[in-house]
Amino acid sequence: xxxxxxxxxxxxxxxxLGELDLQVHSQGAVLEISHERVEERPTAQVGERQAxxxxxxxxxxxxxxxxxxxxxxxxxAVIGRPELPLTLLPGVSLRVYINVPAWLCLEMxxxxxxxxxxxxxxxxxxxxxxxxxxAYAMRTRxxxxxxxFKPAPHRIRVPVLLRNEGRDPLPVHxxxxxxxxxxxxxxxxxxxxxxxxxxxxxxxxxxxxxxxALRAPEQALPELLTAAREDSAGGPKVLRAFNSFFSxxx
Amino acid sequence: xxxxxxxxVRASGALLLTVLLAVLTRTVLQRALAARMGGPQAKPxxxxxxxxxxxxxxxxxxxxxxxxxxxxxxxxGILTVAIGFASQTSASNLVxxxxxxxxxxxxxxxxxxxxxxxxxxxxxxxxSVKIRTFDNLFVRVPNETVMKAEIINLTRFPVRRFDLVLxxxxxxxxxxxxxxxxxxxxxxxxxxxxxPPQIIxxxxxxxxxxxxxxxxxxxxxxxxxxxxxxxxxxxxxxxEEIQAVPPASLGSxxxxxx
Numbered sequence: 001x002x003x004x005x006x007x008x009x010x011x012x013x014x015x016x017l018g019e020l021d022l023q024v025h026s027q028g029a030v031l032e033i034s035h036e037r038v039e040e041r042p043t044a045q046v047g048e049r050q051a052x053x054x055x056x057x058x059x060x061x062x063x064x065x066x067x068x069x070x071x072x073x074x075x076x077a078v079i080g081r082p083e084l085p086l087t088l089l090p091g092v093s094l095r096v097y098i099n100v101p102a103w104l105c106l107e108m109x110x111x112x113x114x115x116x117x118x119x120x121x122x123x124x125x126x127x128x129x130x131x132x133x134x135a136y137a138m139r140t141r142x143x144x145x146x147x148x149f150k151p152a153p154h155r156i157r158v159p160v161l162l163r164n165e166g167r168d169p170l171p172v173h174x175x176x177x178x179x180x181x182x183x184x185x186x187x188x189x190x191x192x193x194x195x196x197x198x199x200x201x202x203x204x205x206x207x208x209x210x211x212x213a214l215r216a217p218e219q220a221l222p223e224l225l226t227a228a229r230e231d232s233a234g235g236p237k238v239l240r241a242f243n244s245f246f247s248x249x250x
Numbered sequence: 251x252x253x254x255x256x257x258x259v260r261a262s263g264a265l266l267l268t269v270l271l272a273v274l275t276r277t278v279l280q281r282a283l284a285a286r287m288g289g290p291q292a293k294p295x296x297x298x299x300x301x302x303x304x305x306x307x308x309x310x311x312x313x314x315x316x317x318x319x320x321x322x323x324x325x326x327g328i329l330t331v332a333i334g335f336a337s338q339t340s341a342s343n344l345v346x347x348x349x350x351x352x353x354x355x356x357x358x359x360x361x362x363x364x365x366x367x368x369x370x371x372x373x374x375x376x377x378s379v380k381i382r383t384f385d386n387l388f389v390r391v392p393n394e395t396v397m398k399a400e401i402i403n404l405t406r407f408p409v410r411r412f413d414l415v416l417x418x419x420x421x422x423x424x425x426x427x428x429x430x431x432x433x434x435x436x437x438x439x440x441x442x443x444x445x446p447p448q449i450i451x452x453x454x455x456x457x458x459x460x461x462x463x464x465x466x467x468x469x470x471x472x473x474x475x476x477x478x479x480x481x482x483x484x485x486x487x488x489x490e491e492i493q494a495v496p497p498a499s500l501g502s503x504x505x506x507x508x
Contacts, residue, residue: 079444123468124443125409132408134468137443174444 002190003044003153004225006066012049015069016041018118018154020104023049024067031061033106033114040119044153057114065109071102071156071192072226073179074117077133079124080140080160080175088170088201093163095196096142099155100179102192118154126176135176142172146219156184159196159217166201175199180229181212185220193220261314268307276300288357294376295351339394340377346393347376361404364396368404409442410472412465414479417458417495418487424451424459427492434486435465438478442466458495 003017014023019040025032034052080098088094101119105112124137143149146157158177164170182194195213202209216222276296283292313319334341351374356362360371362381369383379396381389404410421427428449435447445466452460463483467475487494 081443120439122439122441122443125445125466125468129409129445129466130407134408 006068014049016045031059042151059113062111063109068107070105072105077135078177079135082142086172088164097146098140156192158194161198163200184226185216186225187220193217257315261311264311272300272303343377343393346397355401363402365399414463434482
């Protein structure tokens with residue numbers, strides 16, 4: 001059983017996942033939810049509820065049907081900052097993988113009742129202080145082989161294809177991954193995946209082409225697990241500001 | 251069809267057309283301006299346009315029935331001078347209001363500081379700006395005063411920086427102290443990763459060195475940033491047994507009454 005599978009008898013459950021220890025107790029018309037944050041764990045555990053934690057809240061239950069903890073992407077873009085500098089030479093493309101924390105959405109009868117990040121990321125800002133946007137920050141090793149990832153069932157793997165079609169080398173200091181626009185799929189081993197995001201630096205000095213693949217990555221099963229929060233509006237998007245997606249420096 | 255030639259019929263027709271034209275002008279202007287500058291700002295301008303068209307059209311209608319407008323204009327002139335003397339302040343506020351609507355230094359809902367008053371803008375009208383202060387008082391600021399005052403819009407941009415200036419006793423462990431300050435900022439969830447926090451050594455005195463600790467947060471969390479950074483830094487200094495001289499200032503701009 002995967003941690004995100006529906007639970008038919010929703011009386012009393014506990015999920016230990018990422019930094020979150022979450023307990024749910026159904027009291028008929030009301031769901032009692034208690035949670036606490038601990039060190040990030042490499043495994044997911046689903047079991048019986050124990051004594052509630054200090055952080056306790058109650059939510060009206062939309063029914064008495066199946067309970068499910070569903071993975072979702074963050075509500076803002078994620079800025080991946082490579083731990084090691086990466087420079088893309090002209091005419092070269094490179095596929096890397098990043099591992100973003102999932103948001104955990106508690107659902108009852110398909111309706112969302114509570115949501116929290118599995119790992120709380122730091123806030124960051126992308127763009128100029130006048131018209132940029134808030135995002136979540138994360139360090140990434142920009143791995144080229146997904147097999148190198150340590151087990152983390154609460155994280156979602158996102159393939160990122162970087163292409164440099166410009167004339168100059170492209171230093172990649174930060175990559176802005178539009179995770180709210182990404183669907184989530186599960187692999188046979190329970191790992192979570194999102195479709196590939198392709199960034200193409202074009203000849204224009206300040207433009208990037210960003211495209212989100214429309215189907216599941218080859219590593220995952222084709223059935224959609226969670227739809228994207230935001231519509232990616234289909235085809236590729238040309239962005240005026242190249243720096244909106246890569247950054248040439250801190 | 252002779253009745254159509256009668257003055258009162260033509261005057262009534264002109265009056266009716268005037269009303270229709272005035273309403274049309276107000277509606278079209280309201281829609282056109284609302285798209286560009288927002289509904290509340292567009293309202294006074296479209297209302298003014300309505301009255302200009304209505305008064306002009308009415309004057310034309312009166313002329314149709316044989317009314318001598320020169321008498322009316324003469325009287326209006328005298329009245330205007332009299333009213334002008336009596337309402338210089340209002341006229342000044344009105345003109346300032348139009349400039350404010352055109353310049354748009356803030357919008358309804360923005361948090362602003364106008365002179366000594368800080369608060370949320372409730373409305374921008376032709377004569378005054380209405381503000382709700384952060385301690386929930388209603389303040390009416392005449393537009394003339396707003397135009398003359400320095401306006402600081404606290405919520406125009408999505409992120410804000412907080413500067414904490416400290417005077418510390420001289421120490422040879424500057425690098426270590428800088429690392430401790432950065433570590434303190436990194437622990438605070440409210441501090442943005444980008445733009446990065448900064449430690450700036452400002453200068454030295456006889457018995458102190460001055461350092462500025464700067465950190466950014468989203469504008470919604472700015473107050474939390476101020477508190478968390480200040481408490482975090484002073485707790486770290488206490489832990490390290492460093493006696494700070496009271497801060498020279500709390501920010502690059504005067505501290506708002508928030």
